[in-house]
Amino acid sequence: MTSATRQPETPASTVPPRLIATDLDGTLLRDDKSVSERTVAALAAAEEAGIDVFFVTGRPARWMDVVSDHVHGHGLAICGNGAAVVDLHGAPGTHRFVKVRELARENALDAVRLLRDSAPGTVYAVEQTYGFHQEPAYPKLHMEIPDLLAPAEELLAPDAPGAREPVLKILAYHPELDPDAFLTLARLAVGDRATITRSSPSALLEISGPGVSKASTLALCCAERGISHEEVVAFGDMPNDVEMLTWAGRSYAMGNAHPDVVAAASGRTVANNDDGVAVIIEQILADRS
Numbered sequence: 001m002t003s004a005t006r007q008p009e010t011p012a013s014t015v016p017p018r019l020i021a022t023d024l025d026g027t028l029l030r031d032d033k034s035v036s037e038r039t040v041a042a043l044a045a046a047e048e049a050g051i052d053v054f055f056v057t058g059r060p061a062r063w064m065d066v067v068s069d070h071v072h073g074h075g076l077a078i079c080g081n082g083a084a085v086v087d088l089h090g091a092p093g094t095h096r097f098v099k100v101r102e103l104a105r106e107n108a109l110d111a112v113r114l115l116r117d118s119a120p121g122t123v124y125a126v127e128q129t130y131g132f133h134q135e136p137a138y139p140k141l142h143m144e145i146p147d148l149l150a151p152a153e154e155l156l157a158p159d160a161p162g163a164r165e166p167v168l169k170i171l172a173y174h175p176e177l178d179p180d181a182f183l184t185l186a187r188l189a190v191g192d193r194a195t196i197t198r199s200s201p202s203a204l205l206e207i208s209g210p211g212v213s214k215a216s217t218l219a220l221c222c223a224e225r226g227i228s229h230e231e232v233v234a235f236g237d238m239p240n241d242v243e244m245l246t247w248a249g250r251s252y253a254m255g256n257a258h259p260d261v262v263a264a265a266s267g268r269t270v271a272n273n274d275d276g277v278a279v280i281i282e283q284i285l286a287d288r289s
Helices: 024-028 037-048 061-066 105-118 179-193 214-224 239-247 259-264 276-288
Strands: 019-022 052-056 076-079 084-087 096-100 123-128 132-134 167-173 195-197 204-208 232-236 250-253
Touching: 019 024, 019 214, 024 232, 024 276, 037 052, 037 276, 052 214, 061 076, 061 084, 076 214, 105 167, 105 179, 179 195, 179 204, 195 239, 214 232, 214 239, 232 239, 232 276, 239 250, 239 259, 250 259, 250 276
Parallel strands: 019 052, 019 232, 052 076, 232 250
Antiparallel strands: 076 084, 084 096, 123 132, 123 167, 167 204, 195 204
């Protein structure tokens, strides 16, 4: 079984990288959600040098059009915090799901119930492979119209519309709690029934299946390619990146990163608006030459 636990005995700096894994929002993308010309050039140069680039994001597949022109040969991205590996060759809405690590509805319902008890006022949305549903009180956070409006218990019921479609994650929003405090509370309340993280500046949690994370799915993808964790360079800025940054042989917290990310990463780069990912890629390629 592939482990997403970093083995620290090998010095990361002595191993030439074979794969770059980068988060998108707050990391590769600038705040206006654009990919700078410098970053586009750096990604292309890495691929030309034989280094695979994987986008590893909390975003659903339908939001990947912002980088779909930059996936190069393999065309794959890890979406939904590790819940899906998606082939981005094709238009949004027609992407092929290569791997799905779903959240069982029973686990999702347990998480909803436990969080309702522990944090009254929590409201939910349900993210599936193609569908997006939410409770009526869930705020307009995602700039899209939900397919269904109903209580989470109905959206997750075995006979709900779209029940045959896998659930990738549920989203839990609280209008008043501090984001980090909400994350700690939720992890204690839900325990091992699900993996809980966050990537938003608001009190919005992302709840996936047990053991599902950016790190664990990236580890699976690397194992399939014969790539060890020492050969991976990772970038991130928010708590949902921590496991990936800990697992990778070399990792960088962005200049705008959450304190937990800074503590987890082996290095730092400049902020996303200053092309921090491109800065490190350029250094890596310069060292190789």
